Amino acid sequence: MGGVHPHDSKFAKDCATEVLPLPKTMYVSMAQHLGAPAKPVVAVGDSVRTGQLIAEPGGFISAAVHSPCSGKVKAVAPYADLSGRMVTHVVIDVEGDEWADGIDTSDTLITALPEDRQFILDRIKACGVVGLGGATFPTHVKLNPAPGSPKAEALLVNGSECEPFLTSDYRLMLERPKEILVGAAIMQKVLGGPKCFICIEDNKPEAIKVMDKALQELGFADMVVQPLKKKYPQGGEKQLVDAVMHRQVGSGALPISVGAVVQNITTSFAVYEAVQKNKPLVSNILTVTGDCLPADRHHNYWFRIGMPLSYVAEYAGGVPAEAGKIISGGPMMGKAVVNLDAATVKGSSAVLYLKRETTKRWQEGACIRCGRCADACPMGLEPLLLNRLYKAGDRLEELEKYAAQDCIECGCCLYSCPAGIPLLDNVRQAKQQVMGVIKARAAAAKNK
């Protein structure tokens, strides 16, 4: 249902990954995941080694954070994140890259799966693995559905990377296919052996070929590579479940309610490293690209979490003069970078330089009721109606009835609107208000 077809602009797809050298200082954020911020367990002056725990989970839905380098803790203080909000960071003066004990840093592939389910979950939790598809939801929570949930029938490993420009997942599939598959097999085991689909959009034929070959070599049963039609947002959780399993996840429900678990391929790789190598999540792939860069300046980097974005930008040749907007993530759902000194986090996937005219908003016109936004909405909502209800003010009951809370903020409505109406902005506000009402109601019901 719905969706749009922006030009895929994957300029960096043929650029092999390079490893970024460590900067002098690293800023490790304590809020890199969905849920409660992590609690620092190091103090100023402590010596840390790469992969050493520096912050423990701050709640049930939270994740551990590890040191991305070896060195001395310089400060534990609030610093501005990429949108200018203050978040506690652990600042480390880099001295080298000496890994903590018990971590396998070699590239040897380990295919033998551990037997114990709890051991796997503990490793994933201890290594601070979070969903790297964008939402950064703690993986150990997602792989351990609440008691009473339906049994997982399918594990969807999401390599669709439907956002334009982004190529980090694609490069990982080309360069580390077997690790991804072993990671998927581990998650399959934890979930009690559902069928596993490696979902890749058909605009990445090389990735499909490479993953298929790796799968044949490894010989995993109950695992297939599933090509998907190219469409944005094909990689959205509910959209993927619909595309592969032809099941619709209900309003406010999780994919597990229809027997599906969705994990990104990068998460799968992180799970492999955590379980097989005891290696915490301290690095990831970041694409540096954009429509104002010359052909030879697109890059894919292995970065360590905590490297300032400005350092990555500098290493990649500096911010181009034509860049009117810098985005962290994809052009559809990424966040505009207000503070380039902000640190990279676990979920960082791209630094995108866009020309001013690419990002400029249109002059807002009148709605002509063409219904393109309703056609484009992958959740089957009617953005034009929600927009009108929101603007009328105090129509929360109707907004809830027309499911403003189901908006996944993909931006298809705004992309398709010929009148340049800021549909997403308004629907997002409406969603926040409705979510507030729903949460308050749930809290009231709990107190009763």
Next chain:
Amino acid sequence: MTSTLIWTIVILSCLGLLLALLLYLVAQKFKVEEDPRIDEIEAVLPGANCGGCGRAGCRDFASSAVAAPNLDNHFCPVGGNAVMEKVAAILGYEVVKKAPQVAVLRCNGTCAARPKVNTYDGVKSCRAEASLYGGETLCTFGCLGQGDCVAACSFGALSMDPETGLPVIDEEKCTACGSCVKACPKGLIELRNQGPRGMRMVVVCRNQDKGPAAKKACANACIGCGLCFKTCQHEAITLENNLAYIDSGKCKLCRECEAVCPTGAIHGINFPKPLDKDAVKERIAARKKASAEEGAK
């Protein structure tokens, strides 16, 4: 010709009377018994339906006041004590008097004092902007300037000053209904007691960053230096999260804090005369000297 006209008038009039009688009988038969005091109270209320009392409107206020055992939880901020006295008289309850209040803005991040570091081009709404990021300047606590408060005010008491980029509160028109307080996503507007002849002292800033960061973001910011806190003789000032706050209940309006504030973040509002900083500073110095001498003895 004339007879047709007459007949028409007569028939239509009779029909009208008949139907009116029918309506009257039906209305009598299905009448909902309602406390007449609700109408009486509604008549004395301002009728603005602003929701400042926390109810859906004036009639809702009236019916809930009639049902309540006393007036502790009912106060019409728009009408104030005068209206509440009338309401109390109708109900025969005791009046609960409240000091008259007024909305106060706690940000002085003017365009001149607070340089912009990026451009926001999303929808013109403070709430939308605040949900996306910290704002166009380095101060993540300050006014976003999109005018949600102006849109929320049903009394025309707020307007945007294009020069400063901040809202201006017209104290004559402000009824302290609190709509703007709810509308501001940064919590910059507060209802304060009006004070004697409208005079009051306010820290016009909510920045909780440390001094250097606050100063870098805005020349008018409270940098949490604590000078006002140390100077105040009436324990009216508290310092928390690098931010000073003046308790209007304890403040004696001596204006010493205003004189010592290095960034001018403390404003004396509605004072008849401008502050003579040097005289106040001399007074503070003399007092310090005297107390030092006393300590030496």
